[in-house]
Amino acid sequence: MSPKALKSISIAAISAAMAFTLSGCSAGDTTAETPAQAAETSVADGDMLRGQTLALTCSGCHAGAGDAIPDYYALDRATLEVRLLTYKTEEDGTTVMHRLMRGYGEADIAAVAAYLTAPGEG
Amino acid sequence: MTWSPKRRDVLAGLAGTAALPLLASPAIAKAQPKVVIVGGGFGGAATARFVKTYLPGASVTLIEPQACYTACPFSNLVIAGLRSLEAQQFGYEGLKAIGINVIGDRADDVDPAARTVTLGSGDTVSYDKLILSPGIDIRWGALEGYDESAASVMPHAWKAGPQTSLLRQQLEAMSDGGTVIMSVPTAPYRCPPGPYERASLIAHYLKTQKPASRLIILDAKDEFSKGPLFLEAWAEHYPDHLEWIGASDFGRVISVDPGAMALSTDFDTYEADVANVIPPQKAGEIAARVGVADQTGWCPIDPVDFSSTLQPNIYVIGDATIAAPMPKSAFSANLQAKLCALQIARELNGETPAPTILANTCYSYVTPDGAVSITGVYSNEGGQLSSIEGSGGLSPANPAPGVRAAEAAEAEAWFQQITQQTFG
């Protein structure tokens, strides 16, 4: 298996999306990593394999067949990761996704988001 | 490549299609193992599709005697007259179309040493890897009086198909003022919340069509899956049509008499106009014959790749396994199928399968347009499945308006997705 073939994935978009989502509580914070610094971060091969295994759970519901459940193919990595982290951390959330994401660590959430939104080549 | 809707439609449902190249790398693609799967239900059909996806070079054979699979999830809606049985049925054309060899016969026996499966026809099929997903069989006679002939009078409807239609017909034929009795066993059994979803929908049918009738649930347990949410819904919607009697109140049925339409507990004998007996169960019979079931009647597995702990080169997934706290659900069977297929592909590629996180979500209708859910998140580290603390759980009690309806819509979307992913 050669996950090395996967292109490195910029997380600049994640920083941007996070800044947007968290603007209410982080206004004026100037120490955050700039998009340019983050841009070269790539996903390790091991994380991609971990993401692939974890993501098997997602596709039982989320691959576009049913209207009432969002299709992850429609999202970009940053949006997906932020959404999943929000589910994990919103204490009063009661949806299926809130209850599920509480069982996943942040690294696993990042791995899943990276895997599910990785550009395919086939 | 980028995903055009058209291409996605073709592959819709195959997990992580965006990352197929990761899997179909040359090393894996050139492996040409013989993979045989017994049982074309939620577990087996998905395994066949995913093995074929991960190992395009493999010869993949699915052995399933029925030309058409009838799904249990949503079959309670059929029983309540809210859905057609046809909407539950799926053929195997989608599997054949991607190169899976579907044999319309039953597996009669397996020789683990010779690595062959003997079919009903007497023919044999050889394998490198064998995956069993035979679902459940009824433990006939475990409940006194409940044998195969009793099931044609007191249907279980716990395997969808003719039994589902029979229970529906009996409810329709019953005159108003009748008593419906449902008997529920102790765990483990297929679909822990299933009896209570069924009870809710039958109560809805009685309330709206036969208002002088009622349903009594005789339960061998005192607590049950999604219990608080069902009890809340029943008090709100069916106070005059549904009564639940738990074990402490002598709800456990110890024998049935189909001739008299009677169900007996330690304390009382109940006469029914319609009796739905959900009996004790075990792994599909082939499991015991192959030697992958233990004395409990269920199959112990290694939870990382779902290989049998009792026989080499044989894997067991779905309802037949001992996988608690993961429930015996179609969602679980589907995930176990995908995980088993992926780990087999990785193993054939020389990699060691690593533990991961698994999850389950099951929806249950409490009214025709309202549902509740239970979720669980599990680790398969350390040789066993365990729930991850602080995660999972039930839909909220006393929810805001719209919450039950939203989960009913999710349930429907889930059914569409999982059946498309499984059968194509």
Ligand SMILES: Cc1cc2nc3c(=O)[nH]c(=O)nc-3n(C[C@H](O)[C@H](O)[C@H](O)COP(=O)(O)OP(=O)(O)OC[C@H]3O[C@@H](n4cnc5c(N)ncnc54)[C@H](O)[C@@H]3O)c2cc1C
């Ligand atoms: C009323 C009801 C409602 C349910 N609702 C839900 C729900 O909402 N959500 C959910 O997730 N789950 C639900 N379930 C549970 C779900 O149906 C099962 O968990 C699921 O079907 C398990 O899949 P499986 O592959 O293990 O078994 P099955 O789907 O039963 O498939 C087994 C297959 O193996 C075949 N077979 C058996 N023996 C042999 C042999 N010797 N040779 C060849 N083929 C063989 C059978 O013909 C069958 O097609 C419900 C179940 C019931 C009864």
